[in-house]
Amino acid sequence: MAELSSAHPQWQLAANECDEFSHWMSGAGWASGTGDPNYEESREIDITLRKRRELMQWLTKQQPERGPFYENTWRDVCTKHPLNCLFALADLAGQGNWLSSRWSDALYAWGNGKQVQRIWRSAAPVLQTMPDKVIQKIAHSVTWWLKAVSKSIDRHEGILLHLCRRVLAVPLESGTGMTRNGEPIDQPVTEAINHPVGHVTQALINLWFKQNPNDNDRLPADIRPFFTELCDVQVDRFRHGRVLLGSRLIAFFRVDPPWTEQYLLPLFSWSNPAEAKSVWEGFLWSPRLYQPLLTAFRAQFLESANHYTDLGEHRQQFAAFLTYAALGPTEGYTVDEFRSAIGALPQDGLEESAQALSQAFEGAADQREDYWKNRVQPFWQQVWPKSRELATPRIAESLTQLTIAARGEFPAALAAVKDWLQPLEHPHYVVDMLHESDLCSRYPADALRLLDAVIADQQWAPRELGQCLDEIGQVAPQLVQDARYMRLQEYSRRRGSQ
Structure with a gap:
């Protein structure tokens, strides 16, 4: 050993003792910065x-061969x-x-x-x-x-x-090479913002916006031909540009309505499903209600309800957008058209619509009572589907939140949606909302009715349930003997909310 070591001084054992093992796996391929x-x-x-x-x-x-x-x-x-x-x-x-x-x-x-x-x-x-x-x-x-x-x-x-x-x-x-589990991701917006054509389109939009365009200014003469060319559906790779043009649809329509109606709006027609899917997803990336545009693409908009699943990852935004439009006031549309469109949504679309309805109501803040009378109640009575077979726990949760958000219109809202309510898997949030709203003291009978509808025998009782029941009992002592009150009180004690 001594003779060999002296004759071959370059033979040194590794400092990390890896020579002591028959097999050694190192993190060297991925451990940058780990020491x-x-x-x-x-x-x-x-x-x-x-x-x-x-x-x-x-x-x-001469560049060395790039190893790992x-x-x-x-x-x-x-x-x-x-x-x-x-x-x-x-x-x-x-x-x-x-x-x-x-x-x-x-x-x-x-x-x-x-x-x-x-x-x-x-x-x-x-x-x-x-x-x-x-x-x-x-x-x-x-x-x-x-x-x-x-x-x-x-x-x-x-x-x-x-x-x-x-x-x-x-x-x-035309493809981006982006895949998930070996399959194309089929996400037009993500692909567009990562494709060279999408980059060029965004650069042109940035250049245009630097000019601070105003309504009816028309597109700049040096940039307009680019946008026109990108709208050519015969060029498949330009679809990435069309997605981004769709994302700025309102700006195009406000600045140059004639050009938009001639070149951009036709792309939203479902006569060409692949193109419609792309530009609709672009628009739904960050949609906003703009009355003149809603009038201009009314047919394409309503038809999109029949293509809900084709809208991919942006279908939820479409359901919300349709709901906000149906809440109105929206000129040029009839109640029957909105009822048909909402009715065409599949189950998950209705769930998104119910959530959007609740969020819109909560956003009305101090105007909630008026918003209920003028927007939400007409929508519920005239637009929302009437088949209770469509009810789901998620819809029930959104409608429960909507009812609590109604404040002064709480009794009317509860009466309107009560048949769609059902026990919630996790009622803690809505019970906390009810407790914080002071509705138990203002409308004890209706509060009890709501609690009875959403609470069955879930494993964990909401912490605030006992407090809600106490408030109801103090304001309306006669309800303490109500079978629903006694059931909830017994459940609260048994499940340890108090």
Whole structure:
């Protein structure tokens, strides 16, 4: 052993004793920043130089094969010394040497800093000369950079528009490659905001909004052709742009109604389900009620109730939006139309509608009594489906909250929805609401009726149930002998709420 050790001094045991085991699994592949000694020993860090000439030499030297532990500081240097990096890249580009991966890293780094406008002034003329094949190869970073600078630039807007035009012209893949368990995610909004065409569309919208457009100003002559082109359903990859155009539908309609009615609104028709799904999800990303628009796309809006499940992750927003519209006042729509639309919603759509109804009522604050008489009660009587077979615990919980929120109209609200109420799996929140509302003292008989409807024999009694019963008993002593009161009181004692 001594002779071998002397003859081969380079043979050293690992400090972490991994040589003592026949099999050793290290966290080196994922343990950056954890202090794993294997990771720290395995790292290969290529230090990027900072001066312009040195950067050119570093950029053009033979790059080592990037193993799992290879790192370099290029992106950090781009952040700290952006202009030196830009000029080094520009010098090499002038020699016909476009280093696509280096440009890509640099553009991502420059989009996050505070010097976006300053870098753009110098970078724009260089980017304008970037070959189409390079743009196509690093389209995501180029367009991400365009989106970032479009918010604040004060010059070279023509170059930005020229680059947008070139990106839209290159044959990009329409898919984003985003999957879940190996399957496409089928989320138009998420895909749109991560696709180069979506980046370009957002950059154009940012550029347009920087002009502070007003109603009926019409779209700018230099930007309008882009939006028109994106509305061409024959180009599949432009669908990502159409999603984002849909998300700004109200702005387009207010600024340029004729263009919107000619190009954008037809996309909301379900005659082309794939297109309608995309633009509707874009609009429902952050929907708002705007009466002139509701009138303009009335047919498409009402038809969407029959395509509820097609609206993907934004179907809940549609149910809420439809409910708010039905609460009105909404011109150009009939009660029958809203009743048919709400009635076309599947079970989970009705649950979302009931929740939106409750939230709208609670949002009325001091005007709740008037809101009940003028909005909620007419909606409930004339629009909401009448089949009690549609009742579910979730609908019951929303309607219970609505009833408590009615305050002075509590008895009327309870009488209207009582047949839809049923025991709740977790009644603690609504019982707490009832206790805090002081309705037990104001309307003891109705409060008892509500408690009897939502509480059966759940495993845990709400803490405030005993307090509610005490208030009811103090205000209306005769109710203490009511069978419902005695059942609830016995349940409260047995389940330990007091």
